[in-house]
Amino acid sequence: MRTHQYSVIVVGGGHAGIEAAWAAANLLGCDGGMPTVALVTLDPARIGEMSCNPAIGGLAKGQLVREVDALGGMMGLVADATGIMFKVLNMSRGPAVRGPRCQSDKHAYAACARSLILARPEIEVVGASVERLLTSSRAGQALKQIAGVEAQLRSGELVRLESPAVILTTGTFMRGLMHTGQDKTPGGRFGEDAAVGISGALTHLGFELGRLKTGTPPRLARSTIDWESLPEQLGDAEPVPFSDLAARCDALRETGDEMLDGLSSRFPVLEQVVCRQTRTTAASHDVIRQNLDRAPLFSGQIEGAGPRYCPSIEDKVVRFEDRESHGVFLEPESLTTDWVYCNGISTSLPKDVQDRIVRDMPGCERAEILRYGYAVEYDMVRPHQIHATGMTKLVDGLFLAGQINGTSGYEEAAAQGLVAGVNAVRWTTGGGEFVLRRDQAYIGVLMDDLVTKTPVEPYRMFTSRAEHRLLLRPDNAADRLTPIADELGLLGTTDLGRARRTLFAERTAQIERLRRQLDGLKVEGEDFSLIMRRAGYTREDLTVLVGADTFNLGVLDTVLAEVRYGPYIEREHRSIRRQSEMEHKRIPEWVRYDSMPTLRNEAREALSRFRPDTLGQASRLEGVTPADLTLLTVLMRQARNEGARNAGDVGDTGS
């Protein structure tokens, strides 16, 4: 069997996989031209595919994209290059809870992502299915260590890919099973196979798996919709990009970096489109009710739990039975095809029922369904089995990212991919753990929630999950994270990264200058900060004061938000400082909860199951009260003292 060696192997070419490979490549740099990262995917032609809604960002998700971008990730760049309708959601609300979002040309998006990946000399794309996970056990080490994967190339040949770090991003493909009515087809996405071997390998290694479900709506042919008759859904008149690098790539291109070919010097790059709105009818709701016995969701054919925030149309009709109609948004999927995504009627009902639902919608009486909706069930690894770095607690060097951890959404996947990619490299090269705090980033909230909560549905980010959301704004993502990215080494290896560094230095200088200019300023005798704090004071008002074109818009937004939230932010910082000591206190690995009889049963069970890394994580476990934590710290201290007395008996690695 042929054998290849890499620093990091990424399994899966979706949004988690490409971001993981990208981050790993950013850290590793180009090592004499030999690829150091393998990206193993079933079909290399479908890297970066948007399986469901062709949109990036939204409430809380837009913050994640901004954060991934601030850390040198690719999602923001690709979204900016391929967006066909940009809109910042919640514009009437405060700056912390606005959500940048775009509709994407799904084909352009995948093509752009693929070309960025292929342009990286550090990354080798391997078209293969992973059949086995290779592990090794070292003497004196309790945990197994990952050694690589065995994969079957599309030619049928088995190859051995070796690496001390493997990142699994299997999406919906692990034992994926698609449902349309009573029809069941194995596969992770329409027209693609399922990944069967990995589930077995993980079970064999001792992982506890779970099963989730998600769904997708029918796609229609736009030429068969009475498009012009339907109400319009417009994007923002002045689109705002995700990345500060948008429209800045011209100067960079002169460096001859082929990575930048997919990016552009203008924004928006693509022609902008208009979406349309229609609705379901009472008549089709009746048809749905009559056919519930044929709906896999209700007939018991689907075992996995689906997301409550994205219910199928049959779910909505059952749960909100007095509603006569549900809104449906018709979103063009691409500039180059006729396909339209029906946002709002995700379904696994049989095809004849889908026909009725669609043709009852105003404007869609003659609509042709290009692809029927379906539900997909897939295996996940229950995420209490990973650390906040993405590495599993059972196998050293094995990382999980994306839907395999029970999340949903491209943005959540990308964020985890980035975290796993960075940590995989640091695992192999000896850096410390890269874990963002809950008060630093939505990415920190995401990873912390994953390792402390039992998922009951695919996890999606909301701003209300972030207790420090006034700090975690889309406008200041770079301020929060770009210095960290630079310190990690994510920016130093590419022209793109170095361009980010330069832009960030500019931004920091501008912010300083603007703060100085506004400090102590009075307008007609009134303290200017009080004026700025008023609701209704906008960036435009500030622009009039400081002069147009002197500051970047993002700089104005940040300074405005800082003043507006000033007193509240101050309070949050105080409460963060108060909690920080307990929050970051490590729980040593040698702690045995079953030898702590004074702990309440419920607390002991939760702690044994999750094995939290810190007291902060422990405090967020369901079933653990503040009193339990206090007792735990004392028991830890006692155990350590006893350990010290019986030196040698306990492998105390300290904390």
Added chain:
Amino acid sequence: MPIGDTIVARATAPGQARRTLIRISGPHTEDALNCLKIDTPRRRGAFKARASVFGPHDLPMLVLRFMAPASYTGEDAAELLLPANDTLVNLLIDRLCSLDGVRRAEAGAFSSRAYLAGKLSLAQAEGVAAKIAAESASSLRAADRVLSGQAGDEHRAWADQLATLLALVEAGIDFTDQEDVVSIPSDRLRDGLCELIDLLDAAIGPVHTSWSSDRPLVALVGPPNAGKSTLFNALLGRDRVVTTPVAGTTRDVIVEPLDLSIANAPPVDLADLPGLDEHTTDVVDQDAQRHATAILERADLILLCQSTQHQDGTDRTAELSQETTESASSASEATVFADVPTHIAMLRICTKADRHLPSPLADLSVCARDGWHLNALRRHIAAHAFGSRRADESMLIPRHKAHTRSARTFLVSAVEELTNQPDAELLDAELIAGFLREALDHLGEVTGHIAPDAIIGRIFASFCVGK
């Protein structure tokens, strides 16, 4: 209960002893001493020191210093022995608690730390806890309520009510892209919050006052210019409040500790309330009236003062006797005392009395000017103020009370923020949500934390989310 913080509390009963002991324990003990500019060696021992409270080094005290682990709690600790003066002690503790990482200790906190540090056995710790609880009958009752789960149920109901409101606010932030979701109008939210604040108030008593005390509260009540303030000053033995012949001079509630000078009778708090019948439109006065009503609700004994003189000095004994004989709904008494709670012990005092004329309407006639019957009044207070503490007065054990009070503070901040908003449309939803979240976290210290997931779950239950 974050480990690693430092706790502070008064270790002697308020009011009686001549010296007060303040106990500090935790890693910030040294910072706490530094903040008072107390300069003592960093070793175990007793040291004379001077603290800076109002001015530089103006307060002499004895400092007992303990270094971890050789202390009661096993932590760095100090005890400050200083002159007993409630105001001073409160000020000092407040100042210490303003330091990062320093907070007021809940009842039993020192003992629980001692237990956790292995300094006390569980049985010993429980013994201490029982003793703490037994210091007053009402706190025993409160502890019973906690044990029986009754108090927890209440907190759960409040937390539930608050979580629902928070979900409605969060829905207007996180799900505005959903056609089905409408933000809660600010007036509806305000009403909901005020209702909740009332419930918390009923459980904790008047938190509007900056003073908090375990002493019985005796309130002077009556129509304007009934001589309440004159009597107040006379009982205290000093001119604490300004008195004039003009009706309605007293605008604010004033509360002072009163030593009854009677053997075995502990001190009480004496409150002088503004006349309650003023149909005032002045905002400040309205506020004072609200404050007065709240105090009244909490009182253990009401001294209902009536003057036998008209404002012009003429006698109105006959008038008064006629009013009372007519009916209880007689106009003047009904308006004047409409707000006086009926379940509180009450003593009718005839002020400005001429001792030569008997007063048929009063339990006691007094003359504040020459001190006639003041001692009798003190005995009456001692006899009535302690027997009548209302059963529900201390519904909460101290730790629960502290968190309930903090929750209330955040709710009030939210209501204030809402009051500044002219529109029915909810503005600054993320700031309002922040206050509600903090309030909910405090209630959660009693009931168990309500995670964001639970809030999001409520949104899914009430709105059709998902397009």
